[in-house]
Amino acid sequence: MLHRTIENGTALAPDLVVEQVSVSAGKTRIVQDLSFHAKAGEVLAIIGPSGSGKTTLMKAMTGELPYSGGITLAGLEVGGLSPEVLAAMRGVLPQASQISFPLNVAEVVGLGLTSSRRERTFRARRIAEALAKVGLSGFEGRSYQELSGGEQQRVQLARVLCQVWDPLPQEGLPHWLFLDEPVSSLDIKHQVQIMQLAADYAKRGGGVVAVMHDLNLTAAFADQVLVMQGGRRLAFGARDEVMQAELLSKAYDFPLEILTRPGGRRPVIVPMDNG
Numbered sequence: 569m570l571h572r573t574i575e576n577g578t579a580l581a582p583d584l585v586v587e588q589v590s591v592s593a594g595k596t597r598i599v600q601d602l603s604f605h606a607k608a609g610e611v612l613a614i615i616g617p618s619g620s621g622k623t624t625l626m627k628a629m630t631g632e633l634p635y636s637g638g639i640t641l642a643g644l645e646v647g648g649l650s651p652e653v654l655a656a657m658r659g660v661l662p663q664a665s666q667i668s669f670p671l672n673v674a675e676v677v678g679l680g681l682t683s684s685r686r687e688r689t690f691r692a693r694r695i696a697e698a699l700a701k702v703g704l705s706g707f708e709g710r711s712y713q714e715l716s717g718g719e720q721q722r723v724q725l726a727r728v729l730c731q732v733w734d735p736l737p738q739e740g741l742p743h744w745l746f747l748d749e750p751v752s753s754l755d756i757k758h759q760v761q762i763m764q765l766a767a768d769y770a771k772r773g774g775g776v777v778a779v780m781h782d783l784n785l786t787a788a789f790a791d792q793v794l795v796m797q798g799g800r801r802l803a804f805g806a807r808d809e810v811m812q813a814e815l816l817s818k819a820y821d822f823p824l825e826i827l828t829r830p831g832g833r834r835p836v837i838v839p840m841d842n843g
């Protein structure tokens with residue numbers, strides 16, 4: 569059904585296009601007149617201080633919040649797509665995912681598999697593969713509620729991967745991952761592993777949009793960066809153009825500096841030492 573929907577569309581581009589988007593909650597306008605575009609095959613990081621509207625923008629792009637302006641994924645207006653079509657195009661890792669009923673890890677990850685994939689051996693294998701990708705092999709039978717925050721976050725990512733397993737399906741359009749602070753609860757090793765996983769998804773042809781808290785991980789893994797401030801776009805462009813001390817200090821209203829390292833290694837972004 570999805571393929572028919574997509575074939576019937578016209579002028580399809582494998583891109584995410586956001587044009588003059590505003591999002592309101594009640595009478596408050598949270599995201600204002602924001603435009604940018606992202607390509608499948610790349611990682612787009614969205615950064616900016618807390619409360620700058622990153623999650624709100626993300627929810628508009630994933631079809632969870634109404635918006636004015638245009639948001640198209642592969643040429644289709646996101647706001648007009650059914651939950652089923654959206655679910656076939658993109659996976660969403662929310663900033664916080666509460667599950668209030670008792671499920672084990674395999675059941676949570678299995679929520680990402682469609683009902684047409686009910687075959688037991690397929691499900692079990694795919695769930696195991698997804699858990700292996702997030703470093704949680706053998707966790708199938710564990711109670712989700714009893715996991716640490718970081719483990720829960722990785723289980724949720726495994727669920728999202730099950731939903732959009734192939735970054736670039738042979739017969740279709742690229743899949744997209746929308747990740748809201750995917751590594752915020754993780755230790756440094758797992759932060760890097762999960763960002764590598766996201767970058768690999770993009771390298772294999774998928775689209776990745778990730779709200780990021782950590783500037784150094786952003787500098788290490790993003791291809792494009794959108795900087796938000798007060799619900800607006802402060803900057804958008806290639807990673808090395810955007811990740812500049814002056815621009816970031818302005819974005820976060822705090823003096824930051826970029827330290828270069830010998831041996832051609834990536835510079836690091838740190839708070840300026842005023843001591």
Ligand SMILES: Nc1ncnc2c1ncn2[C@@H]1O[C@H](COP(=O)(O)OP(=O)(O)O)[C@@H](O)[C@H]1O
Pocket residue numbers: 593594596598616617618619620621622623624625
């Ligand atoms: N449903 C809502 N009603 C009113 N204000 C909201 C709502 N959701 C978010 N906000 C406000 O909008 C701003 C942006 O929130 P959010 O998008 O979560 O920011 P970020 O993800 O960048 O931290 C914040 O000031 C927040 O308090």
Ligand SMILES: [Mg+2]
Pocket residue numbers: 622623624663
């Ligand atoms: Mg947020």
